[in-house]
Amino acid sequence: MVRAKVWTASVAVSILAGVTGCGIGAGGTQNSAPPKAAPAHTAKGSAVPWHAAAASKILPGDVLIADSANNRILLVTPQKKIVWQYPSPGQPSLLHDNDDVFFGPHWDEIITNQEGYNVVSIINFKTKKIVWTYGHGGVPGSQPGYLNTPDDAFLYSTPSGDVITVADIKNQRILFISRKTKQIIKQYGQTGVMSINPPTTYSAPNGDFPAPHGGMLVTQINGNDAILLNRNNQVQYTVHFPSQFYYPSDANFTPHGNIIVAFYTDPGAVVEMSPQGKVLWTYYVTQGSGMLNQPSLAVKLSNGMVLLNDDHNDRVIVINPKTNKIVWQYGHTGVPGTKPGYLNIPDGLDLLPAGVTPGGHNGIGHHLFSYPGNGL
Numbered sequence: 001m002v003r004a005k006v007w008t009a010s011v012a013v014s015i016l017a018g019v020t021g022c023g024i025g026a027g028g029t030q031n032s033a034p035p036k037a038a039p040a041h042t043a044k045g046s047a048v049p050w051h052a053a054a055a056s057k058i059l060p061g062d063v064l065i066a067d068s069a070n071n072r073i074l075l076v077t078p079q080k081k082i083v084w085q086y087p088s089p090g091q092p093s094l095l096h097d098n099d100d101v102f103f104g105p106h107w108d109e110i111i112t113n114q115e116g117y118n119v120v121s122i123i124n125f126k127t128k129k130i131v132w133t134y135g136h137g138g139v140p141g142s143q144p145g146y147l148n149t150p151d152d153a154f155l156y157s158t159p160s161g162d163v164i165t166v167a168d169i170k171n172q173r174i175l176f177i178s179r180k181t182k183q184i185i186k187q188y189g190q191t192g193v194m195s196i197n198p199p200t201t202y203s204a205p206n207g208d209f210p211a212p213h214g215g216m217l218v219t220q221i222n223g224n225d226a227i228l229l230n231r232n233n234q235v236q237y238t239v240h241f242p243s244q245f246y247y248p249s250d251a252n253f254t255p256h257g258n259i260i261v262a263f264y265t266d267p268g269a270v271v272e273m274s275p276q277g278k279v280l281w282t283y284y285v286t287q288g289s290g291m292l293n294q295p296s297l298a299v300k301l302s303n304g305m306v307l308l309n310d311d312h313n314d315r316v317i318v319i320n321p322k323t324n325k326i327v328w329q330y331g332h333t334g335v336p337g338t339k340p341g342y343l344n345i346p347d348g349l350d351l352l353p354a355g356v357t358p359g360g361h362n363g364i365g366h367h368l369f370s371y372p373g374n375g376l
Contacts, residue, residue: 011232031116040076049354058318058328060358064210065316065330066101070338073101073123075318075352080330081339084358086110086128094130095121096137099156100250100297100348100367104155105363105376107352113153113166115347118146120153120166122179126359131179131249134164134177142171142191151206152250156375157364163375165216167208174202174208174218188218188233196223199233209252217347219251219261223360226251228275239277245269245284252369254300261298262308268292270308270319272300281321289333290326296347299368309346316346 035249047055056078065074071093075084087093097116098298104111109131110123115219119135148170156163162179173189180258193247195201207219207226224246228236239259241248251261254272263269266295272281283306298308304320305327309317311363315331336344351357355368370376 045085046292047354049077050075050352051083052354053079053081054355056288057303058305059307059351060301061351061353062328063307063316064101064103064110064350064352065309065346066098066342067257067335067343067345068098068115069344070349071095071098073098073112074332074343075358078328080341084125086123088128096345099150100152102154102348102350103352103358103367105157105354105364106360106366107358109155111153111155111164112149113152115149118148118150120150120162120164120177122155127295132179134166134182140170145182147171147175152208154208154210154369154376158375165208167205167218169204169206169221172203174205174216175203188216188229194222196220196229197224198238199229199235207248207250209250209254210369210371210376211253212371215374217251217253217259219248221247221249224248237275239273239275240272241246241273242279242282245271247297248341250297250301254295255302258300260300260306262295264272264294264296264311266293266312267368268295268310269305270295270298272321274282283321283324285318285324290324293334297349299349299351299374301351301368307349307351309349310346311347314343314345316343316349 014200039130063076074085096114098112099115101112113120118140119137122129122132124131135147151167153166164177166308167174171191173191174192176186178355193201194203196203200259202221203222208219209217211217218227225238225240227238237309245263247264249262249264251259254260258274260272260274267286269284292310293312295308295310309316313333314336315329317326318328320327331343351368
């Protein structure tokens with residue numbers, strides 16, 4: 001969710017040939033179909049989220065929040081209690097502008113991209129220690145080991161070892177990085193070549209969300225679209241978003257295989273579309289308490305609610321699509337702060353489903369973005 005103007009001018013060409021091979025996950029065909037239904041987001045057994053007071057009809061789990069301007073990560077229950085945070089209260093943070101946050105495949109680690117700092121980090125949930133980084137803090141670049149405005153870093157577990165994917169926005173590419181060697185093992189797009197021509201080149205890609213069978217859903221800011229790629233980097237389809245909106249951010253799949261996307265504008269919007277390009281739902285409020293201010297990630301939960309971070313309103317909210325009303329909120333609208341109940345530009349989120357205890361080596365599954373064959 002890069003916080004800059006949409007890039008439309010040409011940039012200097014500095015091509016790094018994409019490395020082939022290394023599909024994420026196993027199986028899959030050259031024409032991977034969109035998911036008809038994502039796995040259940042609530043684990044079997046207890047319906048009460050970790051350390052929560054009770055189950056919730058609105059939120060089926062605790063919410064992991066990237067509180068970016070506070071350089072911290074929070075885990076908040078449906079009852080709005082902080083049950084975990086990095087760093088611990090009173091301790092210095094090693095994060096700078098931590099953008100998105102996602103649990104690793106076994107729920108024992110958290111991966112975060114520090115967008116304005118050009119670093120991706122992995123944090124051990126139990127020890128609250130940063131155990132892996134990629135990039136040079138505060139130094140943008142395009143050579144191996146460098147990033148320029150990284151977005152949406154995901155951690156995958158594959159038979160050949162852990163793999164990190166990241167949308168490297170201003171380098172116009174998506175990287176696949178070996179956790180063990182820190183080598184780039186595959187790349188989508190050509191470094192420094194900003195052109196709307198998937199899968200060869202991209203124009204400001206800011207989303208690289210998991211898709212079935214090692215596929216990927218790529219969001220292009222300048223294309224105002226989302227492209228489904230299979231594990232062989234072949235385009236399956238492209239969804240063009242409504243022209244009345246611009247600056248799409250972090251398109252991802254709903255539980256029924258549609259696509260939901262936030263628009264990082266003021267006022268902001270959220271749109272759900274079918275893979276065929278039909279608009280199914282729109283949230284666009286232009287005044288009052290329901291108006292969004294540069295939201296950057298919206299996800300549809302298994303109960304039909306939509307969870308999103310409303311970045312510059314300093315809040316994380318849940319919208320009921322049936323009424324288009326906000327039914328849950330953490331943070332005070334437009335009032336940044338550090339005390340419990342306050343946020344300062346929350347720029348990313350994930351869901352810890354009920355029945356999962358973070359910090360242990362849990363089995364893979366129940367992730368918001370978990371599909372057959374993608375190892376997440």
